[in-house]
Amino acid sequence: MSFVEYSDCIQDGDVAIMYLGLNMMTPVKVQHGAQTQTRYGAIRHSTDLIGQRYGSKVTCSKGGWVHMLHPTPELWTVSLPHRTQILYTTDISTITMMLELKPGSVVCESGTGSGSLSHAILRTIAPTGHLHTVEFHEQRAEKVAEEFKEHRVDHLVTVRNQDVCKDGFGVTGVADAVFLDIPKPWEAVGHAKTAMKKHGGRLCSFSPCIEQVQRTCEALESQGFDEVSTLEVLLRVLDVRTITLPLPDFGPDPANHVESNAVDGAPPSAAAAPPSVTMKTTTPPTKMAAHTGYLTFATKPRT
Template sequence: MSFVEYGDTIQDGDTAIVFLGHESMFPVKVQHGTVTQTKYGVIRHSTDLIGKKYGSKVTCSKGGWVFILHPTPELWTMNLPHRTQILYSTDISIITMMLELKPGSIVCESGTGSGSLSHALIRTVAPTGHLYTVEFHQQRAEKAREEFREHRVEHLVTVTNQDVCKNGFGVSDIADAVFLDIPSPWEAIGHAKSALKAEGGRICSFSPCIEQVQRTCLAMEEYGFTEINTLEILLRVYNVLWDT
């Protein structure tokens, strides 16, 4: 199992998604001899999961059933343990498109946070690209490294624990794109420019407050960035019902 390569069967050590319904699912690390409790009863990893195909319908001990899904960045975003506030698919999709990311791209990111965007970036640039992600908080950085190892994408990402505003990304002149999701992104624009390739690249900053946006846009202008745009992405969900 890998978040960037599909595996047909569930293996010991995989991270799988237990799907009870569209509003109820959770991740589980598959381990021989382990059991998982659900409202439908027990799932025994050794007999119910290992060796079965992803997408299988598994009957629990109380007679109810669940589906076992292969992990994807989208499912991980919906089910990951929150260490910080995260980006969701609505924003992630526009970010990856506007940064013009593709297989082979080199991307710098700060901060790593809970890894929601990181997993999507890794999947987008795989199999030959790379993500350099910087996290200020030591425990969050260590947890991100652990998750990337468990999800078997560690060869596609480098996690650095440092202050990007003071120390930058640890790389120069190699990035196709830079993404910032930090409290004061304007303080990291100079480092972002240094990380980008000499011929240029794209930068995206995500901020919840307009004052942050204003200061960041001014910093971008000072460092020679052009075609600066500010976007707000709103998602509207419709419930389609039968007319009875």
């Protein structure tokens, strides 16, 4: 099992995603002799999980069942243990595209947080790229380093516990792209420029407040960055459902008139249920998640 390579079967030591229902997923560390309790009963790892194919339907001790899924960055984002606020797939997809990430890219990131974006970056830059990620909080840095090792992507990432605004990323002239998710990104713009390659690269800063964006844009321009732009990504998921609508009564069709065969006042057999039509349609959500943050992008020109 690896977050960047697919495996067919669940093995001892894997991290699998247990799907219990819509928006109900949790990661499970598979270990010989262990068991996991669910609302549907217990799952014994040795007999119920190890050796089973990913995607299998696993029956629990109370008769209920769950699906065991292969981990991906997308599934990890919706099931990971939160240590910080995280980035979700809507912003992550825009970031990986706008930073022009590809296999072999070298990326600098701060802060690491819960590692939601980090896993998506690693999947994108594998197998020859590298991520240099900086986390100010010591315990969070240690925990995310453990998770990278469990997920078998630690060969693609270096975790540093330091203050990026004071000490930078620990590398010089190697990065194709830089991502900042810190309270004062304008204080790290100079270090980001130092970490980037001489032939240039792309930078992205994520900030929830427009005042942060303003100061970051000023810092980017003062450091000689070009193509500075800010955008906000909002997601609206529509619900697809089947509905039945009655058709209006246009009266009898003179071209296809059928005489009534009523006897002794009985209603005609043709007088059945009113006509209707069944169709697929979509309905917007009653509530929609609003602002998460602004994404500011910029380009370091070739020097």
